[in-house]
Amino acid sequence: MNSFYEGGSELPTVKGSSCSNQIKSKKLGLLTLKLVALCRLYFTSIDKALVKHSLSTDIVLFTQQLRKRLEKGKTCYQSACQLLYTYLISGSSITVEKPVQKPIKSKTFSLAFFLTNFAPTSAFHAFGHQSSVGLPLVFPEVDPKLTRRNIIQPWEKGRSWLGIGRVLKINRSGIIKFLLCCTVFVSMFSLSAQTPRKDSGADGLSEIKALGIGDTISERLWNLKMPVYNDSKGRASISLNDYKDSKLIILDFWATWCTNCLESFPKLDHLKSTFKKDFDVLLVNCKRTRDDQARIDKMLKKYKDTYQLNVQFPYLIGDTVFNALFPHRGIPHVVWIGNDRVVKAITYTTELQEDNVRQILAGQKTTFYIKDDFKYKVLDSVSTDSLKLFSSYLSKRREGIREMGVQIKERGSEKEFTFLNSSLAIRIFEYLSELGHRIDRNLWVFDNNVSKELRRKLKTPQRYTDEYCYFLRYPKDQTDFDPYRKMIHDIQDNFGVRWEIRKAVIDVWRIDSTPKVAKYRTKGNIPIEALGTQNNKKFIQNLPLLNSFNVLSYFLNKPVLLGDIENIHVDFDLPSDLLDYTDAQLLLLLEQLGARITIVPQEVEYVYFSADRGR
Template sequence: MNTLKLLTLVKIYINTYICQALARYSSRSYCKGTGRVLLICIILVSMFSLSAQTPRKDSGADGLPSTKALNIGDKIPQFLWDTPLEVVNHPSGQKTIKLSEYRDKKLMILDFWATWCSACIAAMPRIKELEEKYQKDVTVIAVTRDEASKAQKFLTTNETIKGLGIYSVVADKLLRTVFPHQLIPHYVWISSDGLVGAITSSGQLTEGNIIHFLADKTAQIPVRELIDPERPLFLSDKMQLNDLSFFSVLTRDVVDGLPSGNRYRKENGVIRGRAITNSSMEFLFSSAARGILQAKGKQLLDKEIFVEVKDSSRFYPVKDRDILSNVFNYELVVPTEKADSLYQYMLADLNRYTSYRATLERRKIKCLALRKKGDLSLIRSKGGKRENTLPFNKPSKITNYPLSSLVSRLNDLDCFALPVIDETGFMDHVDLTFSGALASETLKSELNAQGLDLKEVTRTREVLVIRDK
């Protein structure tokens, strides 16, 4: 017997019991507790009646309309047009908007972004320019999963976009469910008749493609191809890796649908491969060098990479209105038993197939040595929650971290031209505070006040040198 039938029988039984109780109560032969019994029965009837209700066919488990993923050619459901969406920085001061407010436009573009996505931010001025040029027919709505306070602050303070007057849907769950994606920026093109006309990356959001869309020539807009970065980049679906597999591949130019960055190929916890996509030649060489040095217990700092080439125009990425060139894709997988030689193979590959040659060399170079100036026991950590907000907050703090974390952050700062190395010998975790100012002299002064000093020295370091062949 299923649950619904069982609940129905229980309901009939309780109703019968109530009727009998009412009959006895009317003859005044029933006990004084009858009133309480009747109340409990009525509540139970209500509970079982509610439990036996059949959910609406058009609703999800939470009672809201189902939100299936939409693809090119699908029609936007009415509930999606009518759902209020939380928004910040709206020019009219609105706290929510509905997509239906923009149905008078021939083209609505949903721009999925995040405060941490540099590519999203870099594309916004150009997209805003296009929106204003075609404002009669086009509207662009920014959408982020970031919370309202974070997005509001970013939109009004970021140097690239603060003057653009961009408003954004925030704390989004609905739209990213309807239009799922792995990479951002991500753009969904919707026509006035409610059809998904295109789904693209920023490279396809051009004036020419907008003109095609408005002329109802959506077939001419390239579709964003989604590539699973967890799979070997150029391995057929028909082939599978095994512990003997060995291959490498190197290509130039952007592969749309892949992120910029890198992944490790592992087998049983052993790193036997690297995949680096949409990245610079310098990043490829430095990744190989870092892997080699790490096996020796050493570190390669960004400021210990020396690019000594005559023409750097083909060495570094070039960005033309949000389109990247001079980026590369490289993958190497070695047999499992050769995993400890992975980075030597990688460096040999890059030296063999590119126009450059990179070597690890010992050189005497100038550095900034972090040294003890006062009593370091005064900065020994008191424990508690670990924080490292240098240089992102004003004021900044480093709480319950080793000095190596401070050195790492100092090496990331452009205000120090020389690499920073730790010569304090202090191994305990520390608590440090900073004003958040990023001037080198200010930081040195604040370190002095906490028993530390930065002193220019000459040291022999193993560095990476990249030359023309």
């Protein structure tokens, strides 16, 4: 399962991606235009300025950032803060009134009240003004009703203080001075954000253009030095040019919370040991993962202690450059780059296979699965707007959309029924379970007239290639309509297959374990089941023997029951062409792995699939 960043469809942004003097001046010009438009709005349409609660949050966050910069010794902000202070001192009087029938006359407020109600006060204190007496009150004392946070609740980032700014009556000279000062601050923050720090990785680059397969990385980015951690050569910074002697460079985007990402590290180790100097890896942890050095160290230590995972590759932390260069919605995200600076492929970690690497090194056309997070728009991919009532459609997997089980949502007088990027086996099993027949796939039997390819799609689906999306629209008040049943009929019609539940005494293949399984006892590495991608290496690692035999029994087209299975974890190396094995070959493989198989007559409930003869 893919791990998506918070926000899912949100495109990545980069500090320092637009930081030339020309870009700065353009952005400052835009801020000036915004100020003019805002002033015109105030002086032509609004006499009494209504300050919403959200504004109070914005002011607090604004001044928090200012205070942090002052505390870090950013002297350039002190003069701007002094400017705001001076304008407020010399500003005209500001009167206030409550949003009720009885207005409150202008009055002077105490220093103590000002400190808790005027957000910029904390910034003034940060650069030396310990007194705010004489400053005009921007956020007056009003009714004690709270805005967003109860006073007894702990502080939450992004939440406003209590009771600041309900309704203001501000004269024109006062508001224009305040707006001018705010513009100065916003401009400074904007330009500061655009100016890259030495450790930001942007290094003054004026623009970063997103690249795709076949594109060439610019020479400047190729030689860009970025801070690196865990480098075996002890380097403090690294660039892609440092890998120029490797024919293939892998950029592996990862995060501590992405299990699939961590599971791929041993594969990278194996590929490195196989292809030596022709293959190298740079792990990329983006800024939006919210990981830091402490969290990464903790995770790596845990995996090393538990699974003997020793990460040998260097990694970036807080990256913004590669995140902009290779935008993506979710991880794992793997970019394959040649030493000619050309992007060769963009994939999931499942495609990190020896045969695939050989294709790239030989300059052959790629035949493996390619990832494309922006092939579909998220909103278009989950909408049923184009459907008529009671109509539906089943489509192949949609890249860039997170996997989602059945969802039923109300939209006015209608309902929409959907699932996204899911295997049909899961949906069929779910439907049977709802009917009270929890029948596992080792008891799904297919008639000989059902093609082997269709049997594979329904019983042992492959990751990505055998995933589907389904959309259905129907009236909300149609209480006798069963969307699940409609979904099942659509699946049957689309694939030309029918199934029925049978209960009878039939010959069942029973699997028991033998002492031979002891030779496959696990070495204790990361638990992985790698059976779900066609033509790739298949293996089972550090999983219970019971689960391992059960999953392998899915490939048999016979009813199977598990008997006495030893309670151990095992490692199985399996043939890459396992999907093409006949029942006889599968039985021989199971016996080699320590299984004893006997045929016994037994009454069982099973699902019988047959081809739709009407097609």
